[in-house]
Amino acid sequence: MVSKYTKGTPKQFSRSDLEKPVTREFCAECGTHLVTRPRAVPAVVVKVGTLDDPTLFGGPRIAIYTVDKQPFHHVPEGMPAFERLPQR
Numbered sequence: 001m002v003s004k005y006t007k008g009t010p011k012q013f014s015r016s017d018l019e020k021p022v023t024r025e026f027c028a029e030c031g032t033h034l035v036t037r038p039r040a041v042p043a044v045v046v047k048v049g050t051l052d053d054p055t056l057f058g059g060p061r062i063a064i065y066t067v068d069k070q071p072f073h074h075v076p077e078g079m080p081a082f083e084r085l086p087q088r
Contacts, residue, residue, distance in 0.1 A: 010034055041085070062086070 010025035023037040036045040048054050063075040067083040075081050 038085075041088075 008028055011028045012023050012025050014023045015021040020039050022039065025034045025037070026032060027034060032050065033047055034050050035047065037043075038045070051057070060076075060079065063069075063079055063081040064085055065083070066075065066081050069075070080086070
């Protein structure tokens, strides 16, 4: 699947103090976090709140970075969950 922005160019940010930092992209107008692009894997993490209709994509398939999960976050029973990224 190819993804592209339909209007404008996002601002990007990557930390310089990490060996393999992710690149985060934000709306240049309002600052909304849009996507995260990890260098370690060929993937784009889309922030569900940026989608007009998230139900078109079904529900979540895995939970990652559960090591940072807050008490109010719920991972559904039976969903694969990983403290960090799963091993390839």
